Amino acid sequence: MQPSAEELPAEDLAAEDVSARELPGVVLVVVTWNSADVLPGLLASLAFGMVGLRWRLVVADNDSADGTADLVRTEAPDALSVQTGRNAGYAAAINAALEAVGPLDKGTDAVLVCNPDIRMEPGCGAALVRGLERSGTGITAPVLFDGDGRMIRTLRREPNPLRLLGEMVLGAHRSGRFAALGEQVADPHAYSGPTRADWVAGSLMALSRECVEACGPWDESFFLYSEETEYALRARSRGFATRLAPDAVAVHLEGEAAVSPRLWTLLTVNRVRLYRRTHGAVAVAAFWSALVLREASRALLGRASSRAAVRALVSPARMRAKPGP
Missing domain, CATH: 1.10.287 (Helix Hairpins)
Known part of the structure; x- marks a missing residue:
């Protein structure tokens, strides 16, 4: 049985304090909108998903009407709760969260941006932050699986007309085998290493402090969709690469974009x-x-x-x- 903090000698307490300060510091931003059904699962996964980090949870809520805000107060009482006051969109909610946090100090190594229907596997957050240590990397993303255990192809190439036509003729998965013909990176081997991509699906991303400071606010003119594409391409123009962090694993229950x-x-x-x-x-x-x-x-x-x-x-x-x- 581990001794309590009160039972530890002063020198051990000091060592624990130093050790905690040496852990990477992270701000975890979760954007919610009527998310009461899915948010508890994310919150439950964070104890192990964010292990190895000093982290602060910020929940930016887009005027939920299903009790999401009350749920945050009861299940995550230490979280900073930010109310946008309207259904402002994903980018605007991220900006509101970062504005509430204020300027990132040198003790903050990264910002994680997360959907409420994500379930982090143990060590996911720390692996995302480690991936940012690779030279020139400003954005990392995990290997994602859907609720049935199938891997989600999240790496993307920059969109262009030829890739759209390739998807039309061959389908997204087959065209994705060829860099010239597909936007989606379909090669399974690409998901086993720190593969560089033009952009990644934005359900869970880690952004280095330097990238956040260089890129500034997210583009709020995109209410939903393409905001992560714009941000990654903007980061690239400022010298920051987007890469997969293959040791970071999460489950994304996913939304209804494909059927709505x-x-x-x-x-x-x-x-x-x-x-x-x-x-x-x-x-x-x-x-x-x-x-x-x-x-x-x-x-x-x-x-x-x-x-x-x-x-x-x-x-x-x-x-x-x-x-x-």
């Missing part, structure tokens, strides 16, 4: 909006056309979410409107 016409439309339209940021009119027209072709081909196979996406893509009013809830 509203969410899939938002995801699809945001892809065009992001591409428009850094490309000229001709390139944007090619990207838009390839995206329309891809979604139309899926719509012909009976996919309702793709039919909704095509309607939005060919609507000038929808393409001009700022996507939101």
Whole structure:
């Protein structure tokens, strides 16, 4: 049986205090919106998932109406609870959390950004932070599995028209075997090492303090989807690589973007909006056309979410409107 702190000699207490200070310091940001059903599972996983770190939990809530805020107060009373006051989106909630924390001091090595439907495996957080020690790395992501134990391919290449057409002809998994033809990195071997990617799915990410300071706030014009893509590409432009941390493992229960016409439309339209940021009119027209072709081909196979996406893509009013809830 371990002695209590009161029973330890003064020199042992001092040694424990020094040891604690030497652990990497982390701010863990969790963004919630009506997450009362899934948040307890995440909170339960943190005791082992964040072992080996000094960490502070910050929950940024987007005006939940299901008791999420009350749940945080009762199950995570030490957490800093931040209320955005509206359904502000993922990027805006992250910004609100970091603003509430204030400037990151030198004792904070990283910021972890997390969905509430993540379940961390033991040591996941520390492995993500260790991955940031690789030279030039600003963002790390774990190996993710879905609720049925299947690995989720989260590594991504920068989107372009040829990759969209490759996905349309070959499918996302087959096209992903070829760097020129697929956005999704499909090679299983890529998920066994510190593979560099243009961006990664943003359900769980670690950001180095230096990357956070260099990149500044997340882009709130993306209410949902493409915000992690924009952030990773911006980080790359500032010299920070995005890599897989293969020793970090987590489960993502995942949302309904692939089956919800509203969410899939938002995801699809945001892809065009992001591409428009850094490309000229001709390139944007090619990207838009390839995206329309891809979604139309899926719509012909009976996919309702793709039919909704095509309607939005060919609507000038929808393409001009700022996507939101």
